[in-house]
Amino acid sequence: MPLEFARSEPLSLGVELELMVLNTHDYNLVRGAPDLLARLEKMKLPGEVKPEITESMIEVNSSVNASYSTLLGELMEVRDAIVVAAERLNVAVAGGGAHPFHKWKERRIFPQERFQRVSSLYGYLAKQFTVFGQHIHVGVTSGDDAVYLTHQLARYIPHFIALSASSPFAQGEDTSFETSRLHAISSFPLAGQMPPVKSWAEFNRYYDEMAGYGIVASMKDFYWDIRPKPEYGTIEIRICDTPLTVETAAQLAAYAQTLAADLLRNRRTEAIEPLYRVYGYNRFQACRFGFGAALVDPYGHRHVQLRDDLLDTLERLEPCAVELGTAVPLLSVAAMAARETNDSRWLRERLEETRSLTDVVRLQAARWRETMAVPA
Amino acid sequence: MTLEFLPSWPFLLSYPLLFGVLLVAGMIGGEIARGARLPRIIGYVVVGFILAPLAQAMSLNPLIEEARIFIDLALGLVLFDLGRRMDLQWMKRDWTLAASGLAESLLSVAAVFATLMAFDFTAVKAAIAASIAIATSPAVVLLIVQDTKSEGQVTERALNLVALNSLLASILTTILLASAHIESKMAIESALLHPAYLFAGSLALGAAIAGFARLTARAVEKTKDLHFTLIAGMVVAAVGLAIMLKLSVILSLLAFGLFSRNDARSYDLLNVNLAPASRLLYIVLFVITGASLPLEALVVGGVGALALAGARAAGKLFGILVIAPIGGLRMRQALGLGCALLPMSTLALMLQHDVVKVFPEFGSDLIAVFLGALIIMEVVGPLAVQWGLRFAGETEPATESTAAPAQPATNPPSTF
Numbered sequence: 001m002p003l004e005f006a007r008s009e010p011l012s013l014g015v016e017l018e019l020m021v022l023n024t025h026d027y028n029l030v031r032g033a034p035d036l037l038a039r040l041e042k043m044k045l046p047g048e049v050k051p052e053i054t055e056s057m058i059e060v061n062s063s064v065n066a067s068y069s070t071l072l073g074e075l076m077e078v079r080d081a082i083v084v085a086a087e088r089l090n091v092a093v094a095g096g097g098a099h100p101f102h103k104w105k106e107r108r109i110f111p112q113e114r115f116q117r118v119s120s121l122y123g124y125l126a127k128q129f130t131v132f133g134q135h136i137h138v139g140v141t142s143g144d145d146a147v148y149l150t151h152q153l154a155r156y157i158p159h160f161i162a163l164s165a166s167s168p169f170a171q172g173e174d175t176s177f178e179t180s181r182l183h184a185i186s187s188f189p190l191a192g193q194m195p196p197v198k199s200w201a202e203f204n205r206y207y208d209e210m211a212g213y214g215i216v217a218s219m220k221d222f223y224w225d226i227r228p229k230p231e232y233g234t235i236e237i238r239i240c241d242t243p244l245t246v247e248t249a250a251q252l253a254a255y256a257q258t259l260a261a262d263l264l265r266n267r268r269t270e271a272i273e274p275l276y277r278v279y280g281y282n283r284f285q286a287c288r289f290g291f292g293a294a295l296v297d298p299y300g301h302r303h304v305q306l307r308d309d310l311l312d313t314l315e316r317l318e319p320c321a322v323e324l325g326t327a328v329p330l331l332s333v334a335a336m337a338a339r340e341t342n343d344s345r346w347l348r349e350r351l352e353e354t355r356s357l358t359d360v361v362r363l364q365a366a367r368w369r370e371t372m373a374v375p376a
Numbered sequence: 377m378t379l380e381f382l383p384s385w386p387f388l389l390s391y392p393l394l395f396g397v398l399l400v401a402g403m404i405g406g407e408i409a410r411g412a413r414l415p416r417i418i419g420y421v422v423v424g425f426i427l428a429p430l431a432q433a434m435s436l437n438p439l440i441e442e443a444r445i446f447i448d449l450a451l452g453l454v455l456f457d458l459g460r461r462m463d464l465q466w467m468k469r470d471w472t473l474a475a476s477g478l479a480e481s482l483l484s485v486a487a488v489f490a491t492l493m494a495f496d497f498t499a500v501k502a503a504i505a506a507s508i509a510i511a512t513s514p515a516v517v518l519l520i521v522q523d524t525k526s527e528g529q530v531t532e533r534a535l536n537l538v539a540l541n542s543l544l545a546s547i548l549t550t551i552l553l554a555s556a557h558i559e560s561k562m563a564i565e566s567a568l569l570h571p572a573y574l575f576a577g578s579l580a581l582g583a584a585i586a587g588f589a590r591l592t593a594r595a596v597e598k599t600k601d602l603h604f605t606l607i608a609g610m611v612v613a614a615v616g617l618a619i620m621l622k623l624s625v626i627l628s629l630l631a632f633g634l635f636s637r638n639d640a641r642s643y644d645l646l647n648v649n650l651a652p653a654s655r656l657l658y659i660v661l662f663v664i665t666g667a668s669l670p671l672e673a674l675v676v677g678g679v680g681a682l683a684l685a686g687a688r689a690a691g692k693l694f695g696i697l698v699i700a701p702i703g704g705l706r707m708r709q710a711l712g713l714g715c716a717l718l719p720m721s722t723l724a725l726m727l728q729h730d731v732v733k734v735f736p737e738f739g740s741d742l743i744a745v746f747l748g749a750l751i752i753m754e755v756v757g758p759l760a761v762q763w764g765l766r767f768a769g770e771t772e773p774a775t776e777s778t779a780a781p782a783q784p785a786t787n788p789p790s791t792f
Contacts, residue, residue, distance in 0.1 A: 023532075025461060025637070026647040031527040031770070039704060088704070090466040090532060106525075108773065355598040359643055 002204045003219070005143035008233030009064070011261055011324070012139035013071050015253050017060045017242050018052055018132040019082070019368075020099055022092040027361035029056035029102040029130070032091040033110065039085040046074045049082065053115050054107040054130045058082075058093070064139070068257065068326050072250040076371070079246045083369045092365035095249075096343070097132055097167030097181035097241025100357045104128045104171070125188065131181040132242040134164060134249055136256045137234040143200025145264065146228035149235045150194050151272045152263045153226050153256075154279055157239050158286035158295055159310045163336060164240035164252055165290055166343035169357060178290035178344045181241050182283075190216070191223040193279060196272050203228070225283075235260070244343045244367045247332075254321075254329035259313075262320045274298035291340040310337045394443060395660060401427065402659040415520055415758035420659055424666020431667065443664055450661035451722060452615040452629045453654045454515045455542070456607070459582075459633020460647070461532075462539035472703030473533060477540040479699045480717060481510045484691030485548070491687040492745070495680050501742050504552045504735075508728055508746075509688045511545035512538045513721035513757060519658055520761045522651050524771035530709050531770050533700075534716035534761075539630065542723060546627045549727055550574050556735045570734070578623045582631020585614045589636060593644040603646040608653065624730070626723065665722045669751050676741075677748025684749040685720075685756070692717045708768060715764030719757025720750055 021032035033055045040049045048061040060078055065071040086093045107127045109119040119126040140146045165178035177183075185191050197203045210216045219230060229236045237256055243249050278296040285293035286306060293306040314334045321327040336342060346367075350360045402420045409419030467474040488509045492502035517538050521531055550571045557567035589610045596602050611629065618628040636645050674681065696714035701707060728746060732738050765771050 024463065024466075026649075032529075034769075035529045038706075088470050089529060090463060090470075108527075111769075354643075356643075356646060358647060362643070 002201075003143075003207060003230045005146065005200060005228070005230040006233035007141065008139035009066065010139055010141050010264075011257055012234075013065045013068065013253050013257050014062050014137040014232075014234070015060075015071065015075070015249060016062075016135040016137075017075075017095070017246075017249055018134075019058050019060065019242060020094045020096060020132055021056045021058060021086070022094060022099075022361060022365060024090055024092050027092065027358050027365065029054075029099050029107070030091055031055040031108055032086075032089060033058050035089055036082070036085055036091065036093075039089065040081065043081055043085070045078050045081055047078060049078070051110045051112060051115075053110060053118060053126060055110050056099075056102075056107060057110075057130060057132065067324070068250060068254040068329055071253055072247065075246040075250055076373075079368070080372050083372060092362075094361065094365040094368045095132070095166065095242045095244040096347070096361075096364050097165070097179055098170050098184075099130070099132075100169035100347075100360055101172040102130070104130060122188070125184075128184050128187075131167065131184045133181065133185075133238060134240040134242045134252065136237040136240065136253045137229065137232060138237075138257055138260045139232075139234050140260075140264075141233075143203065143228065143230065146230070146233075146235050147194075147197060147200055147203055148267075149260055149263060150226045150228055151196070151275065152268055153235070153237065153259065154193060154272075154275050156259055156313070157225055157237075157279070158282045158293060158306055159313065160237060160239050160252065160256070161283065161286035162290045162293065162306050162310070163255070163333065163342060164243055164248070165287075166241040166244055166347065168344040168348055169351075169360075172357065174348070174351075177288050178342070179241050179287050182239070182287055185223060188223045190221055192225070193276060194222075194224055194227060196276060200228075241343070244346065244364060245370065247371065248343070251329040251332050254324075254326040255333050258317045258321050258324055258326045258330060261324055262317055265320070270299055290342060290344065291337060307337050307340060391443070395446065398423075398427070398443075398660045398663045399656060402663040405663075406659065415762045416523055417516055417519055417662055417758040418755055420662035421666035421754050424663040425669070425671060427663065428667040428669075428671075443660075446657065446660050447664055447722065447726065448615050448619065448625050449612060450515070450654070450657035451726060452611050452625060453608075453650060453657060454518060454661075455626060455629035456611050456614075456633040456636075457518060457650055457654070458514045458535065458539045458542065459630045459635075460637045461535045462634055462637070463536060464634075466536065467540075470703055472699055473536060474540070476533075476696050476699035476703065476713075477537040477544075480537070480692045480695030480714070481541050481544050482691075483695040484688045485510050487687035487691035488684055491683050492680075492742070495683070495745070497739075497742055500552070500556050501739060504549060504556060504731055504738070505684075505728075505742055505746055507545055507548035507552055508724050508731070509545075509684065509720065509749075510548065511542045511720070511723045511727065512692075512717045513719040513723055514538050514542055515658055515661060515723070516719035516721050516757055517716060517761055519655075520758060520765065522655075524762060524765055526765040526770045526772070528768070528770035529705065530712045530716065530768040531765060533705075533713055534765075537713075537717060539634075541717070542626065543630055545723075545727065546624060546630070547575065549731065550624070550627075553731065553734060556731075556737075574624050575627065577621060578618065578627035579631045581614065581617060581621065581623055581628045582633075583635045585610055585617070585628075585632045586635035589632075590644045593646070598646060600646060600648050604648045604650070604653075607645070607648060607650065626726065661722055665725060666754070668725070669747055669754065671751065673744045673747035674751050676744035677746070680745035681748025681752060684745055685752045688720070688749070689718055712764035712766075712768030712770070715760040715767070718753065718760040720753035721757065724750060 023030040033051055047063045050059045052059045062074055082093055104127045107130050109115050167179045167181040170180040195206055197206055225239045226237050278298045282295045291307040294303045295306050297304055314330055321330045350363050401423050405419035405423035406416035410416050485506045488506035489502050554567050554571045614632050615625055618625045693714040697710050700710040
């Protein structure tokens with residue numbers, strides 16, 4: 001049976017944010033999600049707050065938003081509620097792509113049937129999957145558009161990696177990468193990218209084949225960096241680390257939305273195969289070097305610095321951004337790129353200052369609640 | 377010819393030998409207990425019960441008396457660790473936490489007091505014994521939390537409430553000693569001054585040590601190893617200073633821990649994990665505690681001991697079950713929390729020793745009842761904590777299956 005591609009408002013926006021739950025004495029991850037979620041359940045919040053694979057994670061799902069500004073407002077509201085609930089429980093919540101010093105072995109799988117099943121199938125990979133990402137959904141009107149955008153956005157994946165990078169430390173060490181989180185994801189058998197199908201019909205034939213082999217049972221089984229999400233009528237960008245603030249999270253969503261608008265308006269016709277030939281290399285460069293990455297431009301046959309490529313792109317997007325109301329967030333994105341400041345850099349600076357990863361996480365949690373209207 | 381280089385008979389027994397024997401014997405006892413799915417602590421204490429008559433037969437008893445220094449050091453570490461986990465900010469944010477602590481303390485002190493009055497003890501004696509009984513054993517709770525890798529709301533709240541009731545028990549006992557002094561016709565000045573000195577002096581010592589530790593921490597590199605050495609050294613020194621200044625070891629070390637966490641929001645001192653090193657001292661602590669509890673007190677104390685232990689448990693459970701759910705704890709969690717506050721062990725024993733030192737009239741009849749209750753709780757307490765934390769769902773799951781799952785290929789998991 002072919003996958004039905006649900007209709008959604010074109011260019012509507014939604015995000016998912018996975019967050020850390022921490023204790024407040026040494027700021028290690030703590031088994032706090034069940035109590036925190038029980039508390040949040042009693043509150044009326046837009047979207048949803050859900051459990052994730054281990055008991056030290058929660059996931060915020062926004063509702064569907066028409067614009068950047070409503071999305072930001074909603075994320076702030078949910079952030080505030082989470083912080084207040086967490087303080088009553090004496091746990092802290094923070095953004096960031098990976099906890100700097102937790103030991104994966106100490107994590108506990110959330111006691112829910114599907115998580116237990118994942119754990120028994122994937123063994124230690126499941127506990128190592130205690131990493132924290134942001135997923136961005138952008139609404140499209142058809143499956144064909146979803147396939148087209150999924151391919152075209154692949155070229156911009158390195159931008160999202162550099163902008164969102166917030167996991168320089170893992171298991172107590174500086175990894176020398178801007179993001180270490182993506183390594184935890186690459187280990188899964190269905191990680192990677194969508195095959196070079198050209199249309200929704202062709203995608204359906206591919207999907208049926210995979211389902212016929214018994215490899216997948218639903219779209220959720222593909223852990224791709226970008227994938228169509230037919231149930232929601234969106235494309236989903238899954239490459240970002242969870243940023244340290246909801247403001248950055250909303251800015252990343254605004255960038256994705258504006259890029260999608262531009263790519264739909266100015267349709268690209270180049271062959272997609274070259275994109276995927278350089279994809280893995282560019283992805284690695286961005287993970288390792290961030291804004292300083294040397295990206296391969298498969299069509300121009302040259303190297304460009306990620307920072308310059310990002311700034312050029314933002315300049316091109318300007319008219320689109322003005323129409324969509326994303327000019328302001330894109331200015332912040334441009335400032336980040338121009339100064340080469342991302343959350344990984346901020347975290348490394350805090351370590352330089354405090355010489356202690358516990359203090360880094362403490363400050364990371366403080367940063368998460370920094371812009372609350374009523375400081376808790 | 378005399379062979380002076382040979383040891384003379386009877387052999388001279390020494391602390392290192394004692395420490396080593398207690399440690400290894402305790403460890404073995406702990407593993408036997410674990411094999412029987414009991415908390416290790418019960419094994420340690422039972423080894424103490426067994427060693428006591430043996431030690432007596434070998435006229436080792438004076439050595440066990442002298443081993444008080446091990447107890448003080450171990451208790452010092454426990455109380456410092458606990459003070460560090462106590463979070464006054466949290467109690468401010470969630471009033472039900474402090475309220476549930478006050479409720480369980482007040483109800484247990486009232487219940488024990490009423491019970492002892494019913495057994496015809498004088499009001500002052502009953503009040504002192506009741507105030508000591510407020511204290512939950514911090515060492516038992518900390519060790520079981522470590523052994524079961526317990527994590528979550530019940531665990532965190534239990535540790536905070538143990539710190540709170542240890543503090544309340546020490547303060548109340550100190551204050552009541554004043555009335556005991558008056559009853560024993562001591563000069564009114566020293567009757568009032570002594571508790572005041574104990575209280576203010578211990579707090580000041582704790583604060584001073586915390587301040588010194590922070591200053592030193594700032595001067596050295598911020599590594600876990602260095603800070604561990606620093607904290608261990610300061611804890612031992614604080615115990616020594618408290619003994620030298622005739623202050624309360626319990627209050628001083630609790631204050632040291634409390635101030636080193638809650639002081640001025642500065643984060644100079646790393647929160648190092650003391651568990652692996654302090655385990656050595658804890659084992660010896662429980663073996664010695666077991667060895668210094670006269671089992672005949674169970675017979676002499678009899679019904680009174682049982683009544684005291686029962687009244688105390690009822691007060692604590694009721695206090696928690698009434699207040700904790702208001703703070704959003706589920707009934708299952710509240711019951712687990714109540715159970716985690718039941719152990720009574722070395723801290724109570726030390727408080728009782730301190731009382732007898734300054735108030736010899738405390739009386740052997742009450743001591744028998746008190747120690748009888750202590751012996752009961754030495755076994756029931758660890759079981760209650762282990763059960764409570766497990767019931768609340770906070771202990772580490774037994775073993776997660778690592779074997780290949782029976783997973784049909786056609787039905788892969790759908791997540792993320």
